[in-house]
Amino acid sequence: MVIVFGVLVLGVLVAGNWYLWRRLFRDTTRGPGWARRGGAVLIAAGWILAISALVAERAGAPFWLQRVLAWPGFLWLAVAMYLLLALVAGEAVRPLLRLFLERRTARRTADPASSPASEPLKAPQEPARTLSEVPATPDVSPAPEPPQTASGPTAPEPATTSAPSPLATPTRRLFVSRVVAGAAAAAAVTTVGYGTYGVLRGPKVKRVTVPLAKLPRAAHGYRIAVVSDVHLGPVLGRGFAQKVVDTINGTQPDLIAVVGDLVDGSVKDLGPAAAPLAQLRARHGSYFVTGNHEYFSGAEQWVDEVRRLGLRPLENQRTELPWFDLAGVNDLAGESEGQGPDFAKALGDRDTARTCVLLAHQPVQIHDAVDHGVDLQLSGHTHGGQLWPGNYIAAAANPTVSGLERYEDTQLYVSNGAGAWGMPTRVGAQSDVTVIELASRQA
Template identity: 75%
Template sequence: MVIVFVLVALLVLAVVVAANWYVWRRLFRDTTAGPGRTRRLGAALIAGGWALAVGALVAERAGAPFWLQRVLAWPGFLWLALSIYLLLAVVAGELLRPLILRLWQRRRPAETAVPQHEPVPAGGPAKAAEPPRPPAPAVEPSRRLVVSRFVAGAAAAAAVTTVGYGTYGVLRGPRVKRVTVPLAKLPRAAHGYRIAVVSDIHLGPILGRDFAQKVVDTINATQPDLIAVVGDLVDGSVKDLGPAAAPLAGLTARHGAYFVTGNHEYFSGAEQWVEEVRRLGLRPLENARTEMPWFDLAGVNDVQGESEGHGPDFARALDGRDPARACVLLAHQPVQIHEAVRHGVDLQLSGHTHGGQLWPGNLLAAAANPTVAGLERYGDTQLYVSRGAGAWGPPTRVGAPSDITVVELASRQA
């Protein structure tokens, strides 16, 4: 098992090194006439970016001093996002490069020698005519250099613009999304009941108190009947992030706010965070159920809790309930839907995937989750997956905008 892990790690390292060498070659080596300062600066930039990125990841996981996490997080995590889109842009540039060369060649074709008939002096030609010069090459080296610089500049501009806009989208705060979910067992009196679903806020070294306040203000503006915080609230300890989470005390809903753990809570001290959110006025559902006026609301721990002996317990949360009543389950990860189906849940509310966060990360998310985002049906159970309000790692989203979802329950008797 250890050998397999080492081989996989070496393979991943080789791929990362090869990809970065390729980016360096296209952005710096191919855009310069020879060895010099620019190539060395390019190598230092790429190596330094990755050093900061690895440092940011290690500092967060190792619980380094919070000031150090904050110093490393911004440049390190932004470099992760930028490196992805530099690579994608440079690969796309391979399609652009031959097209530009071909167009240039058509606009500036090689000159063809045309014989000129000059008058011959009376004494005959002064000297033998010079042999015709060979035609100029189709593409001169200088022309290739100019094209390489243009493609590299376009790739860098595209990557920076993409990451910049994706970061602005996260820092601006999540937008409200509205979804109507009909439930067969929901009584007429509950028709139009609104649940504000928020997941993956990821308060940490980058997203702090101001971001939490934006989330709270956005949720309260929807005037929900109930608030569901479905995991991955934080990336850090209560000691470091307690002040950042303080605005959650301002969440307001007619039937209160509820919380279930996500996998990142178990990297951050889950027991302490459960007590902290309870102190802030949210009600944790740790493999538990409560009866709302018209349906049952249940919550299960995240699967990551199994490593601490506090994993999901569907039987504890769902057994013994009245099967005639509709049941809404809060569960962080979409993969928990299969247990929800077996226990007769009507609707599961989840997060975790971030919708992929950074395209084409949605393809990887789809391989690991039954649903990446949105509403889908599994037998008699419906699953709604939010893209989440914040971001993990790079504070950037591309192709997966953040959201807070207002799920409006609909009775088929209405």
């Protein structure tokens, strides 16, 4: 099955890239030449960089090499995806554009007599004369002689008319292909450029009020700053971490919850990038739970590092705050290392009369949260889809992709995340730091 799946994926990639080359380069040129060959080289080079960036990150290549490959490689993936979507959408435009041009040409050539320039000149008519005015003998005038040249008389040149051929160069099909390809390229580059700018400028603050039935009146208005999926790595480094920290501190929260996927790399490579986390400030402190990417990057080392930076890791643990319990469970990816989530350990012996807020990276953990009487689960992981139409794929794998939803007596809030994984680009899923404001129904 793995082999079959791999062959199918390879076939889709080959077909998709052949389609890109055909629409962008073959259909927009007149014949074999440097443009077609250059297009093939460009597409191949983009994929070589993208695959190399992915392999370098997973294989733990020297960090400088990861950074060199990451920007062009991951941006190519985003551009290629939106080029493909734009060109597919352009297939619906092609016949309409050709029909428009055909009708325009037909209107210009259908009735040449309707054009003033094409009407024949009419000889002026003499006024009618009476019989008395008619001369007795016909006035015979000699025929005009043809113009003379040095070599003799010259025959008059026959009148010639040349009907214009609209869009003769380039041909109509070539013209349509160039228009569609140019529009697709412009749309893809603009979309990716704006989406990348949206990530690099830092997350926006989103505010959500969550009413909780058991929350005491004294805790009404309690603010939890939720940040997930920062993804510090070869692309997003220390400067980006500082923007995230400044954004969180600017909300003046009572508590900070970092719900996984903080990094994509080792402590050795990314320790300096994560250093600004030591500046996080909240009245009741900062807490951290692992995401799946921590287990790709050395989870134990990162748990120790965030603890050193002043955050408190909740590894299947619970702490009692003045007005509610705060619990955290490890990510599902930790099961491969014997460090998976343990809800019984985190929640088994708690006082169920108290409100419980759970930090869990993946939304799919909501079902266990419901079984253990959790009031509110805070998660990330989905990135809100990150790149439209990825939200539809994320919806197939997660109960909630973004925002607040209720599951029986438990509410689930899923953050879009502050950063981006792989492609440093977001389309249709703005990065965010969410301020959850708890509301007591007794207030």
